[in-house]
Amino acid sequence: MQSENEKDLIKFVPFNSCINPSFWFELNKVKLDDYMLNDDFKDLKGFCSTCSSNNLPPILNFDYSSFKKNVDKTKIGHENVIIVEGQIKIFNTINEFNLLDKNKLIDEFGQTIWNDIKSTKALDDPNRLNRFCLIVFANLKNYVFHYWFAFPALTFPLKSYYQLRKTKFLDYFSMEQSELILENMDRFQLNFKSHQSFFAINFETLDVFSVREGVNLHNCGKKVLFGLYDPNSQSNHPGWPLRNYLALLALKCKKTEYETRNFEIVLFRDRYHGGERKSNLSLIIEVEIFNISENEEKINTIGWERNEKSQLHPRIVNMSGSMNTEKLAESAV
Amino acid sequence: NIADTFTPVLKESKFRETGFITPEEFVIAGDFLTGHCPTWQWANTSNPKACKDYLPPEKQFLITKNVPCTKRCRHLMESFRNTQEKVIEVESGEGGWVDTHFLDTNTAQGANLAHEIVDEKEKNLSEGELKNIKDLEREEDDEDDDEEALDMDEYDHNVIDDDETTLITKPKAKLEEAKQNVNLANNEQEDEIFIPTRTYDLNITYDNYYRTPRLWLSGYDENNKPLTIEQMYDDISEDHAKKTVTFETHPHIPGTLMASIHPCRHAEVMKKLMNLMAESGKELEVHSYLMVFLKFVQSVIPTIEYDYTRNITI
Incomplete structure (x- = not known):
């Protein structure tokens, strides 16, 4: 521990x-x-x-x-x-x-x-x-x-990202909730010509939104989980696409008075086995992010x-x- | 392929009597496969000239990528021999194409049984056997190294990248050392370790001459380098390696030769399987044709772990 x-x-x-x-x-x-x-x-x-x-x-x-x-x-x-x-x-x-x-x-x-x-x-x-x-x-x-x-x-050598907590998707949400999320996720993808790598989930309604809408909701004080299709399967680490995503969130989401703030990120791992869809590898990690500004000096x-x-x-x-x-x-x- | 071009397209459905399917039925079965196993996807052709007009342009063939293949066939056979000798029966001459532990088991669910045995076997692999497999693989690696004499005079590219937030995959040999150390340290699992594996891209095309689906494979080694033809034979069961697997140009993918399971006996095998199902009171619906096909293909490439629904029993 x-x-x-x-x-x-x-x-x-x-x-x-x-x-x-x-x-x-x-x-x-x-x-x-x-x-x-x-x-x-x-x-x-x-x-x-x-x-x-x-x-x-x-x-x-x-x-x-x-x-x-x-x-x-x-x-x-x-x-x-x-x-x-x-x-x-x-x-x-x-x-x-x-x-x-x-x-x-x-x-x-x-x-x-x-x-x-x-x-x-x-x-x-x-x-x-x-x-x-x-x-x-x-x-x-x-x-x-x-x-x-x-x-x-992008890396910000003075401002790293820390992982505070890790929960399995299926422990975080109930069976009904996760099914609803999967459904909403698939519906969300239908709106786009190409598959979206990143998305946002409204914690209250479990609706799935674009990152832009997610950022807006977040900035209005709503609880939002930011998610991505994670190409990695390991239980301890996220895949590469999370890196630049965190930079985007750190810059675009409203800052707090503190130096850091926490986000909950859904590492969505959509896996199929024997013709069945499995979410057991999906994770939700709580990440501590340093505030970054547009004129960051060391990138x-x-x-x-x-x-x-x-x-x-x-x-x-x-x-x-x-x-x-x-x-x-x-x-x- | 001239024969393919000039063979009239099969219109009338009689897959139950003959094992043949029409292009329409191929599309129905393909839709069912991609619907249930989304790792499989429809692909269109890169070259408009290669587009088969008997298939919709966006549904020319099926594709699944990055399918893991962790063991070589001989490892599988070794493990079988060690514990489950009676499962492996030497192939009887008649119908030599059909894999014994697939069809000749008396139970209606022969295929499932075979799978269960494989799964069980995996669990039962003793430490010693595991070590053997690793030794074998290490030998292979040593051989590979000879090829890499190419990059002897490596230019210093001077790339700086000492970032501590990147998880660096270590070369395979070191990884195994690390893994063994992890085992010794007993569950002090800080980092879960990937054992790099071979992977395969699989394609299913419709063969108009044989009027059946046809499976194509292209493999990659643990470092994602394309496998040579000889290397790919490691993943094709001995009974089929030099007989039914041929290297030909893919009808849709340009350039290189690709390994393919020759479809000359496919219809016959499919018919047998359907008869077998009929005996146990089941009738194959055409949309499940590819599922059964993939199940039967598993006897040729038993260690390639592609996805298909196992709910269909034979």
Whole structure:
């Protein structure tokens, strides 16, 4: 048990990128036919399941459809998928890839998120809080790809977040209440073209609202639980998307006279097993947040993905086994 | 695929007599599957030319991603052999396609039984066996390391990221050490530890030539790197590995070759299953076709933990 003075720093579980081989095939194609030598940032999409399996870390998926523009969920059928928008930069030489100032790049991405939070953009479209950046050097001769993902997250080094209490969703709410919430949640999602990562629950009525409405209610003195679809399954830690969400809440919710205040956050983990919906992994955590202001001086952005050896280095994938046309012809015989 | 293109589309429903389904029935069964197991979703095709006009454009095939696969097939077989020998019977020659512990059990609920045994088995795994499995996996890892000679001259990218609020996943070997230490320390569970696992993306397409669903798989290792064909054979039951699993181009997903369970015997197996159900007085409704299909596919890929309703008994 922790004493009252010793509070737990929240530890967030970062995203893991998972790239379907069809992504590299498509990348090859757009690089040769479309981008050519142009190495500007281009739009790219990642997909995060809202009902991933238990025992997996948060995963962001990429495949052939990541390059498509205007993915409309009603057309594509990704109903249980959160589309994460990000950008890709394909370098022409390995040198440029290596020499790029990675710290500067992620800071720029962080700055964009911070600007979205300060303006109304993030409140209007909270999915903007989830972002990624991908840099690639593609050796098209031998199908070797050097790549590195970043999932930019804002940190305020002097103002951390602490976890005070953790309750299971099913202990916090009664059976009837949780069923009602699930129903309201599904109805809420129907109002949007793309699946919303973040939402708010009115504690009294159990209605589900957008974050913007949640912030308004909260500022009118109503008790609001702020929630998110948590791609993580571990019982002790929230997934990465909570980070920028807390920054938004800390800035946009009305401050108290104290230095800190508490929020109750719903880590909603929508899981299915044997054709049944389970909420037993969902949690409600009470979080202590420092007040932040628009002219915060010390903001860092973190989020470069570690490689398989847990180092801050790019990853390398060799696709020659499945993309090399000669080899393909051989194995087709 | 030319045969697929020129085969006339099946119009008349006779899945109970033949095991074949029409594209309409595929859509009905697919809607039922996505409705009950939302980890499965409809997907449309990336390439308008590959769009099959006998299926609605937004319902070209079914997809589920990031399906965990924690054990290799041989581990499963080993555990079976150790305690439940009679369950594993050597395949009899006739109907060799059909998995024995799936169909040949006399009870009407053979499949369920097999599942229960697997579950029970998991619980009963003794420490020693667990250790064996880990040793095996560690050996695999050592092999993998040879491949990574590529990043020998690693450039120092100088990225600063010493944030104490990020939970860093440690490489697998260290993780297991850590896990063992946790076990020793007996329940002092500060941090729950993920054991990284292989995962699979599964697709179900409609095969117009064989007039049945067809399952496709693409796998990833513990670090989310695509598995090679050879590596994927580890997750396909021995009886089927080189016989019924082939590597072909996916009708909708461009580029690479993908592992697929060849549909040449699907209709036959489905028919058998329906007969079996009929004997125990049940009738397969067409919307449950894919549920039963997935249950039967489990005999080919027994360690891939995809979701389907187990309420359907055979």
